[in-house]
Amino acid sequence: MKKRYYIxxxxxxxLAALTYYYAYGYAFASGVLAAIAALxxxxxxxxxxxKRYPRTAKYARRTLLLALCAVLLxxxxxxxxxGVAMAxxxxxxxxxxxxxxxxxxxxxxxxxxxxxxDAALEYLQRYPDAIxxxxxxxxxxxxxxxxxxxxxxxxxxxxxxxxxxxEERATSxxxxxxxxxxxxxAETGKxxxxxxxxxxxxxxxxxxxxxxxxxxxxxxYPARTQSVFTRVHYFVREICGIWASVFA
Numbered sequence: 001m002k003k004r005y006y007i008x009x010x011x012x013x014x015l016a017a018l019t020y021y022y023a024y025g026y027a028f029a030s031g032v033l034a035a036i037a038a039l040x041x042x043x044x045x046x047x048x049x050x051k052r053y054p055r056t057a058k059y060a061r062r063t064l065l066l067a068l069c070a071v072l073l074x075x076x077x078x079x080x081x082x083g084v085a086m087a088x089x090x091x092x093x094x095x096x097x098x099x100x101x102x103x104x105x106x107x108x109x110x111x112x113x114x115x116x117x118d119a120a121l122e123y124l125q126r127y128p129d130a131i132x133x134x135x136x137x138x139x140x141x142x143x144x145x146x147x148x149x150x151x152x153x154x155x156x157x158x159x160x161x162x163x164x165x166x167e168e169r170a171t172s173x174x175x176x177x178x179x180x181x182x183x184x185x186a187e188t189g190k191x192x193x194x195x196x197x198x199x200x201x202x203x204x205x206x207x208x209x210x211x212x213x214x215x216x217x218x219x220x221y222p223a224r225t226q227s228v229f230t231r232v233h234y235f236v237r238e239i240c241g242i243w244a245s246v247f248a
Contacts, residue, residue: 005044012037085205089219097196101136101146119223135167177210
Protein backbone atom coordinates (compact mmCIF):
# COMPACT_ATOMS: atom_id res chain seq x y z
CA MET A 1 0.00 0.00 0.00
CA LYS A 2 1.33 3.44 -0.91
CA LYS A 3 2.26 6.08 1.66
CA ARG A 4 -0.69 8.27 0.70
CA TYR A 5 -2.92 5.47 1.98
CA TYR A 6 -1.23 3.82 4.93
CA ILE A 7 -0.02 7.02 6.63
CA UNK A 8 -3.55 8.54 6.84
CA UNK A 9 -4.92 5.14 7.90
CA UNK A 10 -2.44 4.86 10.77
CA UNK A 11 -3.05 8.50 11.78
CA UNK A 12 -6.83 7.98 11.80
CA UNK A 13 -6.57 4.78 13.83
CA UNK A 14 -4.29 6.49 16.35
CA LEU A 15 -6.72 9.40 16.64
CA ALA A 16 -9.61 6.94 17.02
CA ALA A 17 -7.80 5.16 19.87
CA LEU A 18 -7.00 8.43 21.65
CA THR A 19 -10.59 9.61 21.29
CA TYR A 20 -11.95 6.32 22.62
CA TYR A 21 -9.72 6.18 25.69
CA TYR A 22 -9.34 9.86 26.59
CA ALA A 23 -12.47 11.70 25.37
CA TYR A 24 -15.29 10.59 27.66
CA GLY A 25 -18.64 10.42 25.87
CA TYR A 26 -17.22 10.46 22.35
CA ALA A 27 -16.90 6.74 21.62
CA PHE A 28 -19.10 7.23 18.55
CA ALA A 29 -16.59 9.71 17.11
CA SER A 30 -13.89 7.09 17.64
CA GLY A 31 -15.96 4.58 15.65
CA VAL A 32 -16.46 7.08 12.81
CA LEU A 33 -12.71 7.70 12.60
CA ALA A 34 -12.03 3.95 12.53
CA ALA A 35 -14.64 3.51 9.77
CA ILE A 36 -13.04 6.26 7.67
CA ALA A 37 -9.66 4.57 8.18
CA ALA A 38 -11.13 1.26 6.99
CA LEU A 39 -12.62 2.89 3.88
CA UNK A 40 -9.35 4.60 3.01
CA UNK A 41 -7.52 1.28 3.49
CA UNK A 42 -9.95 -0.37 1.04
CA UNK A 43 -9.26 2.28 -1.57
CA UNK A 44 -5.56 1.67 -1.02
CA UNK A 45 -6.07 -2.07 -1.47
CA UNK A 46 -7.95 -1.55 -4.75
CA UNK A 47 -5.18 0.77 -5.95
CA UNK A 48 -2.57 -1.88 -5.13
CA UNK A 49 -4.53 -4.55 -7.03
CA UNK A 50 -5.25 -2.54 -10.17
CA LYS A 51 -2.04 -3.58 -11.97
CA ARG A 52 -2.57 -7.28 -11.42
CA TYR A 53 -6.39 -7.35 -11.52
CA PRO A 54 -7.39 -4.14 -13.31
CA ARG A 55 -11.00 -5.05 -14.06
CA THR A 56 -11.72 -6.45 -10.60
CA ALA A 57 -10.10 -3.44 -8.89
CA LYS A 58 -12.00 -1.03 -11.15
CA TYR A 59 -15.42 -2.54 -10.46
CA ALA A 60 -14.74 -3.00 -6.76
CA ARG A 61 -13.72 0.64 -6.45
CA ARG A 62 -16.77 1.78 -8.41
CA THR A 63 -19.09 -0.35 -6.27
CA LEU A 64 -17.59 1.06 -3.08
CA LEU A 65 -18.00 4.62 -4.38
CA LEU A 66 -21.65 4.00 -5.28
CA ALA A 67 -22.33 2.48 -1.85
CA LEU A 68 -20.61 5.42 -0.19
CA CYS A 69 -22.73 7.89 -2.19
CA ALA A 70 -25.91 6.02 -1.21
CA VAL A 71 -24.93 6.15 2.47
CA LEU A 72 -24.17 9.87 2.22
CA LEU A 73 -27.54 10.56 0.58
CA UNK A 74 -29.35 8.55 3.26
CA UNK A 75 -27.36 10.40 5.92
CA UNK A 76 -28.34 13.77 4.46
CA UNK A 77 -32.04 12.83 4.24
CA UNK A 78 -32.09 11.50 7.81
CA UNK A 79 -30.19 14.55 9.01
CA UNK A 80 -32.84 16.85 7.56
CA UNK A 81 -35.56 14.80 9.28
CA UNK A 82 -33.72 15.00 12.60
CA GLY A 83 -33.06 18.71 12.07
CA VAL A 84 -36.72 19.56 11.51
CA ALA A 85 -37.62 18.11 14.92
CA MET A 86 -34.93 20.15 16.68
CA ALA A 87 -37.18 23.23 16.76
CA UNK A 88 -39.76 21.43 18.89
CA UNK A 89 -43.54 21.74 18.76
CA UNK A 90 -45.25 25.09 18.24
CA UNK A 91 -47.53 24.41 21.19
CA UNK A 92 -45.86 21.85 23.52
CA UNK A 93 -48.41 22.14 26.33
CA UNK A 94 -49.45 18.79 27.78
CA UNK A 95 -50.56 17.36 31.11
CA UNK A 96 -47.35 15.34 31.34
CA UNK A 97 -43.83 16.08 30.12
CA UNK A 98 -41.29 13.25 29.93
CA UNK A 99 -37.81 14.53 30.72
CA UNK A 100 -35.12 12.20 29.38
CA UNK A 101 -32.07 11.74 31.56
CA UNK A 102 -28.39 12.07 30.69
CA UNK A 103 -25.15 11.39 32.52
CA UNK A 104 -24.62 12.09 36.20
CA UNK A 105 -21.12 12.78 37.53
CA UNK A 106 -21.36 11.07 40.89
CA UNK A 107 -24.46 12.88 42.11
CA UNK A 108 -24.06 16.06 40.07
CA UNK A 109 -25.74 16.54 36.67
CA UNK A 110 -23.43 16.47 33.67
CA UNK A 111 -23.45 19.41 31.29
CA UNK A 112 -25.94 17.69 28.99
CA UNK A 113 -28.25 16.84 31.88
CA UNK A 114 -27.96 20.37 33.24
CA UNK A 115 -29.08 21.74 29.87
CA UNK A 116 -32.10 19.43 29.94
CA UNK A 117 -32.87 20.46 33.50
CA ASP A 118 -32.75 24.14 32.58
CA ALA A 119 -35.30 23.40 29.85
CA ALA A 120 -37.42 21.32 32.26
CA LEU A 121 -37.46 24.15 34.80
CA GLU A 122 -38.49 26.55 32.05
CA TYR A 123 -41.26 24.20 30.90
CA LEU A 124 -42.68 23.66 34.39
CA GLN A 125 -42.67 27.39 35.08
CA ARG A 126 -44.33 28.07 31.74
CA TYR A 127 -47.02 25.41 32.29
CA PRO A 128 -47.76 25.38 36.04
CA ASP A 129 -50.28 22.53 35.79
CA ALA A 130 -47.91 20.14 34.02
CA ILE A 131 -46.44 17.08 35.74
CA UNK A 132 -42.89 15.99 34.87
CA UNK A 133 -41.87 12.36 34.58
CA UNK A 134 -38.11 12.29 35.19
CA UNK A 135 -36.72 9.24 33.44
CA UNK A 136 -33.32 7.63 33.84
CA UNK A 137 -31.71 4.76 35.68
CA UNK A 138 -28.29 4.49 37.30
CA UNK A 139 -25.24 3.90 35.15
CA UNK A 140 -21.58 3.24 35.80
CA UNK A 141 -19.87 5.95 37.90
CA UNK A 142 -23.27 7.37 38.88
CA UNK A 143 -23.92 7.41 42.63
CA UNK A 144 -27.65 8.01 42.18
CA UNK A 145 -30.15 7.47 39.41
CA UNK A 146 -30.55 10.14 36.74
CA UNK A 147 -34.18 10.49 37.81
CA UNK A 148 -33.17 11.15 41.43
CA UNK A 149 -30.57 13.69 40.32
CA UNK A 150 -33.18 15.55 38.26
CA UNK A 151 -35.70 15.38 41.11
CA UNK A 152 -33.23 16.88 43.62
CA UNK A 153 -32.17 19.63 41.21
CA UNK A 154 -35.72 20.73 40.36
CA UNK A 155 -36.87 20.50 43.97
CA UNK A 156 -34.00 22.77 45.02
CA UNK A 157 -35.18 25.36 42.48
CA UNK A 158 -38.69 25.64 43.77
CA UNK A 159 -40.63 23.01 41.83
CA UNK A 160 -43.18 21.30 44.09
CA UNK A 161 -42.42 17.62 44.58
CA UNK A 162 -46.07 16.79 43.89
CA UNK A 163 -45.44 17.76 40.24
CA UNK A 164 -42.51 15.36 39.85
CA UNK A 165 -42.52 11.62 39.15
CA UNK A 166 -39.38 9.47 39.11
CA GLU A 167 -38.91 6.67 36.57
CA GLU A 168 -35.67 5.02 37.68
CA ARG A 169 -35.38 1.84 35.59
CA ALA A 170 -34.74 3.07 32.04
CA THR A 171 -31.33 2.50 30.47
CA SER A 172 -32.14 3.55 26.88
CA UNK A 173 -34.26 6.06 25.01
CA UNK A 174 -36.82 3.41 24.12
CA UNK A 175 -37.13 2.41 27.78
CA UNK A 176 -37.32 6.09 28.83
CA UNK A 177 -40.44 6.48 26.74
CA UNK A 178 -42.05 3.08 27.36
CA UNK A 179 -41.52 3.07 31.13
CA UNK A 180 -42.61 6.70 31.50
CA UNK A 181 -45.82 6.07 29.58
CA UNK A 182 -46.47 3.00 31.74
CA UNK A 183 -46.01 5.16 34.86
CA UNK A 184 -48.51 7.72 33.54
CA UNK A 185 -50.98 4.96 32.65
CA ALA A 186 -50.68 3.46 36.14
CA GLU A 187 -51.41 6.87 37.67
CA THR A 188 -54.29 7.94 35.41
CA GLY A 189 -55.75 4.58 34.38
CA LYS A 190 -55.06 5.11 30.69
CA UNK A 191 -52.25 5.88 28.28
CA UNK A 192 -52.19 9.61 27.42
CA UNK A 193 -53.23 10.67 23.93
CA UNK A 194 -50.41 13.21 23.84
CA UNK A 195 -47.37 13.93 25.90
CA UNK A 196 -44.55 16.46 25.79
CA UNK A 197 -41.07 14.99 25.36
CA UNK A 198 -38.10 17.01 26.58
CA UNK A 199 -34.55 16.19 25.59
CA UNK A 200 -31.51 17.68 23.86
CA UNK A 201 -32.55 19.12 20.50
CA UNK A 202 -30.58 16.57 18.48
CA UNK A 203 -32.27 13.74 20.42
CA UNK A 204 -35.89 14.82 20.01
CA UNK A 205 -36.67 13.04 16.73
CA UNK A 206 -35.73 9.61 18.05
CA UNK A 207 -37.50 10.14 21.38
CA UNK A 208 -40.65 11.30 19.56
CA UNK A 209 -40.40 8.34 17.21
CA UNK A 210 -40.49 5.90 20.14
CA UNK A 211 -43.48 7.73 21.63
CA UNK A 212 -45.33 7.53 18.34
CA UNK A 213 -44.57 3.78 18.15
CA UNK A 214 -46.39 3.55 21.49
CA UNK A 215 -49.43 5.19 19.88
CA UNK A 216 -48.96 8.56 21.60
CA UNK A 217 -48.71 11.99 19.96
CA UNK A 218 -45.33 13.44 20.98
CA UNK A 219 -44.77 17.18 21.40
CA UNK A 220 -41.07 17.97 21.34
CA TYR A 221 -39.52 20.49 23.73
CA PRO A 222 -35.81 21.05 23.04
CA ALA A 223 -32.99 21.62 25.48
CA ARG A 224 -30.35 23.73 23.75
CA THR A 225 -26.83 22.29 23.61
CA GLN A 226 -24.30 25.06 24.16
CA SER A 227 -21.22 23.27 22.83
CA VAL A 228 -21.18 23.28 19.02
CA PHE A 229 -18.78 20.32 18.92
CA THR A 230 -21.03 18.28 21.23
CA ARG A 231 -24.11 19.19 19.20
CA VAL A 232 -22.51 18.14 15.90
CA HIS A 233 -21.11 14.92 17.36
CA TYR A 234 -24.39 13.77 18.86
CA PHE A 235 -26.37 14.98 15.85
CA VAL A 236 -24.41 12.59 13.63
CA ARG A 237 -24.74 9.82 16.22
CA GLU A 238 -28.50 10.36 16.28
CA ILE A 239 -28.67 9.69 12.54
CA CYS A 240 -27.33 6.19 13.19
CA GLY A 241 -29.67 5.90 16.17
CA ILE A 242 -32.63 6.71 13.93
CA TRP A 243 -31.57 3.99 11.47
CA ALA A 244 -31.35 1.49 14.32
CA SER A 245 -34.78 2.44 15.69
CA VAL A 246 -36.45 2.34 12.27
CA PHE A 247 -34.93 -0.92 11.04
CA ALA A 248 -34.75 -2.76 14.37
